[in-house]
Amino acid sequence: MTADLFIPCLVDRFLPEVGLATADCLRAAGCVVRYDPGQTCCGQVFVNAGRPRDATPLARAFVRRFADSEAVVGPSWSCVEMVREGYREVLDDPGLAREWEALRPRVYEVVDFLTRACGARNWPGRLRARAVLHWSCHMPRDEAVRRAAEDLLAGVPGLTLLPRPPDECCGFGGVFMASWREVSASIGRRRIETLTRENPDLVVLGEPGCLLQLRSVAPPGLRVLHAAEVLAASIRGEP
Amino acid sequence: MRDDPRDLRRNAATATRDESLQAAVRKACDHAVSARAAALARLPDPEGARRAATEARTRSAQRMGDLVRELSRRLAARGIIVHRAATADEARRVVGDLARSRGVRSVVKAKTMTGEEADLARALESAGCRVVETDLGEFIVQLRGEPPSHILAPALHLSRADIGRLFARRLGMEPTDDPAAMAAFARRHLRAEFQSADMGVIGVNLAVASTGDLVTVSNEGNARLCATLPPLLVAFMGIEKVVAAPEDAAAVLRVLPRNATGQTATAYVSVLRGPAPAGEPFGPREVHLVLLDNGRSRLAADPDLKDILRCIRCGACLNVCPVYRTIGGHAYGTTYPGPMGILWTAGLAGVTRARDLADASTLCGECTRVCPVGIDLAGVIRRLRARVRRPFLRRVVFAAARWALASAARFEAAGRAVAWIARTWPRVFRRVARWAGWTTPEDLPVPAPRSFRRLWGRGLPHQSDGPPDRPPQARPLRGLRLADGVPVGAASRRLGAEETQASGLPDRTPTLRADSGSDQDPDRLTRFLARFGEASGEVVRAGDVSSGMRAVAARVRPDAALVSGDAEVQGAAEALQALAVRVLPESGAPRDEAARADLGVTGCEALVAETGSVLLAHPEGRAASLLPDTHVVVARPDQVVASLEDALARIRDRDGSSFTLVTGPSRTADIEKTLVMGMHGPRRLILLLLGAEDPEGRPTRL
Numbered sequence: 001m002t003a004d005l006f007i008p009c010l011v012d013r014f015l016p017e018v019g020l021a022t023a024d025c026l027r028a029a030g031c032v033v034r035y036d037p038g039q040t041c042c043g044q045v046f047v048n049a050g051r052p053r054d055a056t057p058l059a060r061a062f063v064r065r066f067a068d069s070e071a072v073v074g075p076s077w078s079c080v081e082m083v084r085e086g087y088r089e090v091l092d093d094p095g096l097a098r099e100w101e102a103l104r105p106r107v108y109e110v111v112d113f114l115t116r117a118c119g120a121r122n123w124p125g126r127l128r129a130r131a132v133l134h135w136s137c138h139m140p141r142d143e144a145v146r147r148a149a150e151d152l153l154a155g156v157p158g159l160t161l162l163p164r165p166p167d168e169c170c171g172f173g174g175v176f177m178a179s180w181r182e183v184s185a186s187i188g189r190r191r192i193e194t195l196t197r198e199n200p201d202l203v204v205l206g207e208p209g210c211l212l213q214l215r216s217v218a219p220p221g222l223r224v225l226h227a228a229e230v231l232a233a234s235i236r237g238e239p
Numbered sequence: 240m241r242d243d244p245r246d247l248r249r250n251a252a253t254a255t256r257d258e259s260l261q262a263a264v265r266k267a268c269d270h271a272v273s274a275r276a277a278a279l280a281r282l283p284d285p286e287g288a289r290r291a292a293t294e295a296r297t298r299s300a301q302r303m304g305d306l307v308r309e310l311s312r313r314l315a316a317r318g319i320i321v322h323r324a325a326t327a328d329e330a331r332r333v334v335g336d337l338a339r340s341r342g343v344r345s346v347v348k349a350k351t352m353t354g355e356e357a358d359l360a361r362a363l364e365s366a367g368c369r370v371v372e373t374d375l376g377e378f379i380v381q382l383r384g385e386p387p388s389h390i391l392a393p394a395l396h397l398s399r400a401d402i403g404r405l406f407a408r409r410l411g412m413e414p415t416d417d418p419a420a421m422a423a424f425a426r427r428h429l430r431a432e433f434q435s436a437d438m439g440v441i442g443v444n445l446a447v448a449s450t451g452d453l454v455t456v457s458n459e460g461n462a463r464l465c466a467t468l469p470p471l472l473v474a475f476m477g478i479e480k481v482v483a484a485p486e487d488a489a490a491v492l493r494v495l496p497r498n499a500t501g502q503t504a505t506a507y508v509s510v511l512r513g514p515a516p517a518g519e520p521f522g523p524r525e526v527h528l529v530l531l532d533n534g535r536s537r538l539a540a541d542p543d544l545k546d547i548l549r550c551i552r553c554g555a556c557l558n559v560c561p562v563y564r565t566i567g568g569h570a571y572g573t574t575y576p577g578p579m580g581i582l583w584t585a586g587l588a589g590v591t592r593a594r595d596l597a598d599a600s601t602l603c604g605e606c607t608r609v610c611p612v613g614i615d616l617a618g619v620i621r622r623l624r625a626r627v628r629r630p631f632l633r634r635v636v637f638a639a640a641r642w643a644l645a646s647a648a649r650f651e652a653a654g655r656a657v658a659w660i661a662r663t664w665p666r667v668f669r670r671v672a673r674w675a676g677w678t679t680p681e682d683l684p685v686p687a688p689r690s691f692r693r694l695w696g697r698g699l700p701h702q703s704d705g706p707p708d709r710p711p712q713a714r715p716l717r718g719l720r721l722a723d724g725v726p727v728g729a730a731s732r733r734l735g736a737e738e739t740q741a742s743g744l745p746d747r748t749p750t751l752r753a754d755s756g757s758d759q760d761p762d763r764l765t766r767f768l769a770r771f772g773e774a775s776g777e778v779v780r781a782g783d784v785s786s787g788m789r790a791v792a793a794r795v796r797p798d799a800a801l802v803s804g805d806a807e808v809q810g811a812a813e814a815l816q817a818l819a820v821r822v823l824p825e826s827g828a829p830r831d832e833a834a835r836a837d838l839g840v841t842g843c844e845a846l847v848a849e850t851g852s853v854l855l856a857h858p859e860g861r862a863a864s865l866l867p868d869t870h871v872v873v874a875r876p877d878q879v880v881a882s883l884e885d886a887l888a889r890i891r892d893r894d895g896s897s898f899t900l901v902t903g904p905s906r907t908a909d910i911e912k913t914l915v916m917g918m919h920g921p922r923r924l925i926l927l928l929l930g931a932e933d934p935e936g937r938p939t940r941l
Contacts, residue, residue, distance in 0.1 A: 007691050009650070013654045013686050013691075014685075016690055016693075017687075019691035020694060029715055029721065030721070037695065038647045040645075040647050040650045046640075046641070048621060049624060050621070050622075050625040051637055052625055054640075058644060058645075070727060105728040118724045119724035119725075120719060120722075122720045123719065124717065137605065168605075169605065171561055171565075171601060173602055176600070176601050178672075178676050179676045180251065180562075181677055182252040183254075183255055183566060185255075185679060187601070212684045215684070216682035216683075216684060217682060
């Protein structure tokens with residue numbers, strides 16, 4: 001299978017290692033990985049900031065760019081949600097809207113793609129860590145999706161997956177993280193408190209926004225990694 | 240209406256430094272969230288209940304004008320004086336004039352958020368009245384001179400120690416941090432106010448157009464006292480609270496308490512139909528209803544905001560909102576805080592007022608997920624952001640972002656420049672970030688020195704099959720087991736459909752009446768007893784009323800009993816007299832004597848299996864079920880009906896000005912969510928179940 005990388009703007013500029021890990025995971029699952037460097041951003045930031053019209057050109061470009069892709073895979077649940085659901089309100093051209101309808105079921109979050117489209121069941125390698133999961137607010141509330149992702153991570157040799165505390169927002173919220181910094185950081189610190197009750201040394205998540213936010217408030221010694229980074233590190237056999 | 244969120248940002252930042260506020264709010268919200276989850280888990284079909292409530296409220300919102308007219312007509316026919324107030328000002332004038340013309344000096348007030356919206360208490364005070372808030376939480380915040388900080392739990396931001404100090408300072412109570420002692424103290428203090436008040440004020444949770452029923456849910460019993468003791472009653476509601484028919488009311492009553500407090504039913508669901516007829520000893524002689532519009536009719540035409548008219552004020556969206564949980568209710572500066580408050584304020588006070596409010600959300604979507612009437616709160620907040628005018632600087636920043644993101648080369652160049660500045664001149668970078676709104680430079684994320692784009696291809700722009708050092712691989716890694724995946728497209732098509740359904744309006748009609756059994760259901764009594772017990776009701780079973788009453792008297796040792804009811808209740812009264820208990824018939828007893836009775840004995844109209852409730856048709860027991868410490872209900876097993884719908888059908892065609900569904904004893908959790916029984920009404924509720932004695936102790940079958 002050929003997988004086209006969907007690299008969100010935050011990953012491109014702040015977290016390139018998450019993008020590389022995504023590619024590594026896809027290759028490990030036997031995919032041919034392509035990256036189109038013409039891409040920039042899905043437009044979510046504009047919709048959330050109340051400027052949906054600014055997202056329209058980005059949505060159009062996205063649909064045109066990936067119209068012929070076999071699968072489009074990105075390391076962000078919220079960006080995937082933006083493409084799958086948010087584009088409905090943003091795309092104004094009926095022709096493109098039809099192309100989008102055809103494209104949207106082929107747009108995946110990376111772990112979801114590995115487990116459901118590739119059927120990955122056990123992940124090779126080794127990663128010694130006591131990990132706790134922070135599932136982002138934009139991950140579907142579909143138990144099957146969550147269980148598949150959790151099973152895959154729990155199966156990584158050496159990785160102990162601690163019981164997942166109740167889901168709660170990390171306080172990122174896009175522009176909110178910057179413009180409401182005190183509140184955002186306060187929410188983030190509380191989230192870290194809940195996540196670290198069982199003394200994990202690793203927080204695993206599936207969202208670049210949560211990653212930036214939780215890293216900004218995490219105490220020293222607590223690693224915060226994207227699920228793709230965890231899987232990629234396991235293949236490399238990093239401790 | 241408090242509708243001035245100008246200080247929201249500053250208040251919010253201050254709140255993040257207030258550890259005790261944060262701890263109190265978070266604890267209360269966590270409590271509410273887990274109680275809600277447990278209550279919904281006990282429903283056989285929570286999604287069905289949510290769909291039914293959503294549809295009932297959608298019907299209401301769509302036909303609001305017609306339904307309000309129908310309701311007004313019916314109420315007028317029953318002797319309720321209806322005032323339609325277009326604005327909060329008008330509502331204040333109506334209530335102020337009323338108080339002045341009737342010579343009202345003291346007012347006991349139950350909780351009404353609509354009244355809060357119209358600043359009703361101030362209107363009464365300027366008409367020369369003394370207004371006493373009687374809901375424990377409202378009473379506490381009134382003593383502090385504060386508005387409520389949560390629409391259901393007004394004093395949620397305070398600890399028991401805060402409240403203990405307040406009671407000591409303002410009421411002269413011996414300092415304590417025992418919520419039960421504080422509640423008992425408030426009960427005594429407020430009972431005297433109820434006895435002497437000239438006017439009662441209550442809120443209305445929903446009104447049924449087809450029957451003219453005004454429904455108020457409460458736990459403490461203060462709303463019932465307000466509607467029982469003072470001679471004049473004013474009920475207050477927003478026009479959107481009207482529903483078409485009793486089935487719609489049942490659908491709402493099924494989700495409201497579960498989502499609000501995690502209860503199957505609140506202790507009291509009161510149905511008011513009119514003033515008490517002459518000759519009845521208790522109940523208001525004169526009843527007014529103020530129907531507040533205050534922008535709601537206009538709101539019905541707003542494509543984004545109209546959905547908030549479905550809101551039933553359960554508060555579930557407040558309890559889960561990460562922003563509310565962090566800053567509490569006062570920081571908003573609005574009558575309605577939290578996600579629903581953003582929509583209500585934008586809707587009623589105008590979108591321009593909602594600029595900072597619209598930003599007070601992480602868009603995590605939890606509010607949308609919990610809303611029992613299917614309002615996509617997060618979606619509306621997002622659309623609201625598109626409608627508020629932004630400062631020039633912000634518009635410039637976003638226009639620049641749009642320009643940069645339109646081309647990969649520009650995006651790369653701009654990103655590279657920022658990354659270079661951040662690394663070369665970190666202090667400049669931080670200062671600019673601070674100027675742009677980032678107030679805590681120590682945790683500022685810094686762009687990576689090289690973007691993914693550069694790391695991947697080392698050059699722009701070209702299509703690549705991968706970096707040269709990592710050739711594409713067409714086989715899975717050794718050791719990785721791949722099962723058959725779901726074909727690409729198929730799996731997520733299904734997923735997409737589910738997501739749409741969860742966030743949008745339901746597209747199916749309700750099929751299940753939650754937890755309602757058929758008429759032949761043999762386990763109805765068993766289910767009733769289970770629910771009755773969950774609500775802290777006690778059961779005494781007896782073959783006949785005399786032996787039953789002796790058993791009850793042995794438990795509660797009463798001095799004086801207020802009795803009201805048919806032949807069986809009279810039998811109970813005789814049994815009590817034989818035990819030397821003073822018996823006062825509710826219809827003849829002087830009020831001050833009735834007030835001193837420590838036992839109330841009534842019959843009932845029905846027992847409701849779904850909720851474990853006792854249905855009372857007043858005048859029977861209007862006071863006997865409310866004033867004494869213990870309320871005993873005499874009933875027979877064949878009085879059990881299955882569902883809320885059945886209970887409402889029972890009273891549909893029955894005469895009477897007032898009905899109450901009683902579910903367990905009066906209670907409050909307004910102090911640190913600690914449950915205290917007997918807030919304003921009975922501390923104990925005992926069901927004397929006749930003819931149900933089973934020597935082997937098996938559950939009785941009908």
